[in-house]
Amino acid sequence: MILWAALGSLVALELIQRAARRRLKKRRISWASAFLHQGFVNQNHSGFNKHKTPDRFLPISLVPPQGRIAVALPPVPLQDRRFKSYNPAVFVIRDALYACVRCSSYTLTADVRLPIITENFLYTFATNRYRHIDLPETHRHAPALGFEDVRALVRGDDVLLVATAYNRQGVNQMHLLTLSTQDVLSEGSIRARRVLLLIPDPSLAGPERRQKNWAPFLDDDRLMFVYSVQPHIVLSCDEQSGLCEIAHTVHTDLPVQDLRGGTNLHLVNGTYVGFLHTTKPLQYDTYLYAFSATPPFQPVSFLDQQIFWARDWPIELPYVEFSTGFVILDRPEGTFWIVSFGQNDSRPLIAIMSASQGVEMLADGQRNLLTPDE
Ligand SMILES: *[C@@H]1O[C@H](CO)[C@@H](O)[C@H](O)[C@H]1NC(C)=O
Ligand SMILES: *[C@@H]1O[C@H](CO)[C@@H](O)[C@H](O)[C@H]1NC(C)=O
Numbered sequence: 001m002i003l004w005a006a007l008g009s010l011v012a013l014e015l016i017q018r019a020a021r022r023r024l025k026k027r028r029i030s031w032a033s034a035f036l037h038q039g040f041v042n043q044n045h046s047g048f049n050k051h052k053t054p055d056r057f058l059p060i061s062l063v064p065p066q067g068r069i070a071v072a073l074p075p076v077p078l079q080d081r082r083f084k085s086y087n088p089a090v091f092v093i094r095d096a097l098y099a100c101v102r103c104s105s106y107t108l109t110a111d112v113r114l115p116i117i118t119e120n121f122l123y124t125f126a127t128n129r130y131r132h133i134d135l136p137e138t139h140r141h142a143p144a145l146g147f148e149d150v151r152a153l154v155r156g157d158d159v160l161l162v163a164t165a166y167n168r169q170g171v172n173q174m175h176l177l178t179l180s181t182q183d184v185l186s187e188g189s190i191r192a193r194r195v196l197l198l199i200p201d202p203s204l205a206g207p208e209r210r211q212k213n214w215a216p217f218l219d220d221d222r223l224m225f226v227y228s229v230q231p232h233i234v235l236s237c238d239e240q241s242g243l244c245e246i247a248h249t250v251h252t253d254l255p256v257q258d259l260r261g262g263t264n265l266h267l268v269n270g271t272y273v274g275f276l277h278t279t280k281p282l283q284y285d286t287y288l289y290a291f292s293a294t295p296p297f298q299p300v301s302f303l304d305q306q307i308f309w310a311r312d313w314p315i316e317l318p319y320v321e322f323s324t325g326f327v328i329l330d331r332p333e334g335t336f337w338i339v340s341f342g343q344n345d346s347r348p349l350i351a352i353m354s355a356s357q358g359v360e361m362l363a364d365g366q367r368n369l370l371t372p373d374e
C-alpha cells in the first residue's frame with residue numbers, strides 16, 4: 001500500500017516537472033517568434049501581453065531609461081547542459097541585426113570545473129538561427145580556453161570582434177578577430193579570416209598585466225579603444241603590428257569610481273556614446289557615458305544613475321548585468337537604441353529603447369559634467 005502511494009507521488013512529481021518544462025519551452029518559443037516578426041519586435045505580439053504590460057517582455061527597473069523593452073534571445077541550442085549562453089555583442093549589417101553570443105561551461109556561483117571552455121556563436125535575428133564561429137584554439141594549458149566577452153564593430157566588408165583570451169602564462173590578452181560580412185550574410189559557415197594579438201603601449205602594462213574590457217570604437221575607420229575611463233586613456237591601434245599606442249589621455253572627474261569598459265562606443269549625434277560597468281563581487285552596475293568625437297576625446301556626458309536593463313527595483317543580489325554591445329537601428333517604425341547584455345552570466349538579452357529616450361539620458365548626463373560657471 002505504502003509502496004503504491006510512494007510510486008504514485010513520484011509519477012505525479014514527474015508529470016508536474018514535465019508540465020513545467022513544457023511551459024518553459026513554450027515561453028522560449030514565443031519570445032523567439034516575436035523576433036521573427038519583421039526581424040524585430042512587434043509590440044502586438046501575444047508574448048507581450050502575458051505580463052499585462054503591453055510594451056514590455058520582462059519586468060524592468062524604475063530607474064532610467066523607462067519604457068524600454070528587454071527581450072531574451074533564445075539560448076544556443078547545445079546538448080551539453082553545462083553550457084550557458086550570455087554576453088551577446090550586437091552589430092548591424094544592411095539594417096539587419098546580428099549578435100555574437102558567448103557560450104561557456106561556467107555558471108555564476110556553482111562550482112566551476114576548470115578549464116572553462118568558451119565558444120562563440122552568431123545569432124541572426126531575422127532567421128532566429130545560431131551558427132558556430134570557427135576561431136583558432138587558444139593555449140591548451142590556460143585556466144580558460146577560448147575567446148571571451150566579444151565586442152563587435154562593422155567596418156566596410158569586415159566584422160571586427162575584439163575579445164580577451166588567456167595566453168600560455170595564464171594572463172588575459174586582447175585580440176582582434178576579423179570576420180567577413182559576406183560570411184555573415186551568406187548563412188554558411190563562419191571562420192575568422194585573421195587573428196591579431198593586440199599589444200598595449202609598453203608604458204601602460206608589462207606582459208604580466210591582465211587585459212580585459214577594452215571598449216572599441218572607430219575614428220574615421222581607425223580602430224581605437226578606451227583603455228581606461230579615469231583617467232580617460234584612448235589607444236590607437238596599428239593593425240599590422242597589433243601595437244596599440246596611447247593617442248590621448250585626459251583627466252576626468254566622474255562621480256563614480258572603478259569604471260570599466262562595457263559596450264563598444266557608437267557615434268551618435270556628434271559624440272561617442274557607450275555603456276560602462278563597475279564590478280563588485282557578483283554585482284555589475286551599468287552607467288551611460290559619452291565623449292567628444294574629436295581629440296583628445298574629452299568625456300562630455302555621464303549619467304550617474306545605474307541602469308538595470310531587465311530587473312525590478314530593488315534588485316536581489318547577487319546580480320550581474322554585463323552590457324557588451326550598442327548599436328543604432330533605423331527601422332520604418334523609428335530609430336532605436338539597442339544595448340545587448342548578459343544577465344547573470346546565463347542569459348543573452350537585448351534592451352530596446354527609442355532614440356528620444358536615449359537622447360534624453362544623454363542630455364541628463366551632460367548636465368552632470370557641466371562645471372558651475374559654464
Ligand atoms: C497593434 O494593434 C492595434 C489595434 O489592434 C493596431 O491599431 C496597431 O496598428 C497594431 N500595431 C502594430 C505595430 O502592429
Ligand atoms: C542571479 O544569480 C544568483 C546566483 O545564482 C541568484 O541568486 C539570483 O537570483 C539570480 N538573479 C536572476 C535575475 O536570475
Ligand SMILES: *[C@@H]1O[C@H](CO)[C@@H](O)[C@H](O)[C@H]1NC(C)=O
Pocket residue numbers: 268269328335355356358359
Ligand atoms: C539625434 O538627435 C535628434 C534630435 O534630438 C534625435 O531626433 C535623433 O534621434 C538623434 N539620433 C540618434 C541616433 O539617437
